[in-house]
Amino acid sequence: MLPLGRRVQDKLEALIDKHMSKIAASKLALSSISSQKLWKKSGRLGISSELFRFEDRKDVGYLLAPTHEEEITSMVASTVKSYKDLPLRLYQISRKYRDELRPRHGLLRSREFVMKDLYTFDYSISRALATYDEVRKVYANLFDELKVPYLVAQADSGDMGGNLSHEFHFPTSQGEDYIISCTKSCGYVANEELAESAIHTAVGSGSGxxxxxxxxxxxxxxxxxxxxxxxxxxxxxxxxxxxxxxxxxxxxxxxxxxxxxxxxxxxxxxxxxxxxxxxxxxxxxxxxxxxxxxxxxxxxxxxxxxxxxxxxxxxxxSQNPANQQPLNLIRIQDGDACPSTNCDGHLKVERAIELGHTFHLGTRYSKPLKATVNVPVELQEDGNAAEGLNTTQPSKSSQEVPMQMGCHGIGVSRIIGAVADNLADDEGLNWPRVIAPYEVVVVASKGELEEAAVEVYDALSTSSGSQPLRDVILDDRTQSFAWKMRDADLIGYPIIVVVGRTWIAKGMCEVQCRRLQISEEVPLEGMPEFVDVLLDQL
Known part of the structure; x- marks a missing residue:
């Protein structure tokens, strides 16, 4: 990441921190180097073919962590013993590693990437599912603030384990995933791995x-x-x-x-x-x-x-072993019938990029890694005690049960790559305000206008009333005015303030906003308020 890209990443991480605080999640940092022995204990070491593995000088096996379920569960198992310490919500934003078979698309699929992973721990299934819903809402709020289009789809848990997961996708023709949604308002959305369509058995001899x-x-x-x-x-x-x-x-x-x-x-x-x-x-x-x-x-x-x-x-x-329904072995196409009950809509197929994923893991990791808590019998639910690692009771009133876990990821570097690629136009990048390297750039011609540009910069970089401080930069480089204007478009600043001819003639600046297709002359005294109105829309 170069300096401006680093600012984009810092702003995205700050946005994630803000929304994680809404669910009382605490931030930590785990090592990128993990023990193969620990992954073997969880049963995942032999499943994934995308692990970077290595041995130290003592021939002890390690790996570069693509995710941290084993480490966080092991840590919590050694420190949390009572249900009173739950719920527990811990997250980190860190580098992850995956030996991709075909790395491609820059930041979208790479061997080294930055990801936010949140791990949640509860003592009952109902509380874990409530936490899951709470995280999904926070994710929706985060993507709403990014002001990029997104879809929330039912998803397959895959190697992660668990039986409930959802993906947050950015629709784009460059995406590697396919998202299936209903054209009516029944709310059906799923990725291709889980998507279904209504099946109507044909009649006749089946010559085709x-x-x-x-x-x-x-x-x-x-x-x-x-x-x-x-x-x-x-x-x-x-x-x-x-x-x-x-x-x-x-x-x-x-x-x-x-x-x-x-x-x-x-x-x-x-x-x-x-x-x-x-x-x-x-x-x-x-x-x-x-x-x-x-x-x-x-x-x-x-x-x-x-x-x-x-x-x-x-x-x-000829029937699905899971639900005894007829097998659906054909890829869904646009126009297939929606599988939802009492819905006469049709399905739409869109390519998309996965930006976030939520998993309800249950006891997938807490059981093999012995992350348990003592829970009073009156607080246990049907089925929860049955999942306990043993039936011994420290006292007559409580029982040891494995924690219910959730894992919730957001691809930080992937979001940066997806937004950069898909919001760009012929002029250059086109960042949303919340993660733009700077919200406003002030560009001036050389000579006497350079002093005027400093005055404009000072006016914009000062907060007014309850309005938060604007993130403004003054382009005072020695290149030509035309070069700096092209570079401002290329970088993708949401707002460009030009100090040029109109300043000399009228004491006004030209305010440009490419995303809103606005170019307007504004006097200095009304500049902060005018810029704030534009920023609120970005």
Whole structure:
């Protein structure tokens, strides 16, 4: 970060600090170097392939932390023992590290990044969920103050664990994520990993049948994904695409990087063990087609290798194991029917950048790391005591239970990159007021106007009444006036005050605001109030 970029980051961190104080969160700092032993204890060491790992001179394993659930939980476990010490809300803004497979887009996806992570601890599920809702509201207030468009979507918790999470997204054509939302006011918003659409089973023989084939990482399971090439319930008749998120939810060991699994499947097995063919049948296919697939009918095309190897187990799944609903294996397109009950709206697909993520972790980390508190029996809820690490009671009136945790992140450097890229125009950057390096820049021609520019600067940098002090800079560099004006646009100051010809003729300055498309001549005595009105809109 160069000096002006550093000011943007400092302002964003100050904005985060302000909103974290609203929920009584305390700021701390944890080490970027973490113990592999600790991550092994939580069960995460072998899950992620994006960890920077290393050993010290004594061959002790460490890693560069991409996040700090293990460290914070271990620390809290050693210091908090009573429910009276909860709720506890701790956060930090620090550098994180991730061995990205394909780092790209500057600050949006990099191996080293700055993130705010908030960790919450409660003694009951209901209190943890109340904390979760409170954090979501604070996040919404923070993004409202940034004055950038955003969507809040239901999300998959992934490797983090837990069963409840939401993402805050910035809609942009440069985004890597896809957000699905309803065009009506039912409120349905989800990322592509969790999004659903209404399924209407087709009728007929299913002549428009497509199959996508994949293979498991151990090369022992071949996956056939059967789906219709024509879906009558869709507005668009483009050939459907398979939803890899839906397939991976059923087959976590799918190796989606293999484009042609036939080469691997036809080769002799590389390891012993039973081989398997798994058929996944989309719920839109007619029952007659599903029956043929389930019965291994000769009317359905299988690979010859399967017919020649009768010892291969052949399984078929046509319902979601989680909810027993028909499988939805096709990527959602614009115009698909909304899945919400009693909603006749249609879905819209938007590309977006994830800026924040909230997770309710439950006891995902507190149980393996033994972060427990003693809770009186009368304060325990159904199911909470059952999650305890043991049933021993220090006294007849209390019981030891694991803490309920939440984790809530905001990508600091990612927000900077997203805002810079997506609010820029042909003239340059276009910062929102709250994180602009300076709110106002004063630019003057050379000569006698330089003294006038100092007078204008002094008037603007002094607070008036209850109005907070404006963040003003005077461009007194030696370059030409035209160069400084181009540079002011390029940097993206919200307001430019020009001390030029109108000052000599009328004693007035030209006030420019590119985002509001305003350029107006204003006298010095009315300048602070005029600038304040513009700043309130930015």
């Amino acid at each position: 049948l497509e199959v996508w084939r994949g293979i498991s990482r151990d090369r022992q399971t071949l996956i056939n994904v059967w789906y219709p090439s024509v879906t009558p319930d869709r507005k668009s008749q483009a050939l459907p695409e398979v939803n890899m998120h839906a397939v991976k939810a059923i087959v976590p060991q799918l190796d989606a990087s293999i484009e042609d699994p036939s080469v691997l499947w036809m080769s002799p097995p590389t390891q012993s063990g039973s081989r398997r063919l798994l058929n996944l049948v989309d719920g839109r296919l007619p029952d007659t087609v599903r029956t043929k697939i389930e019965s291994n009918s000769a009317g359905i095309s299988y690979w010859p290798s399967v017919e020649q190897m009768p010892e291969i187990a052949i399984d078929t799944i």
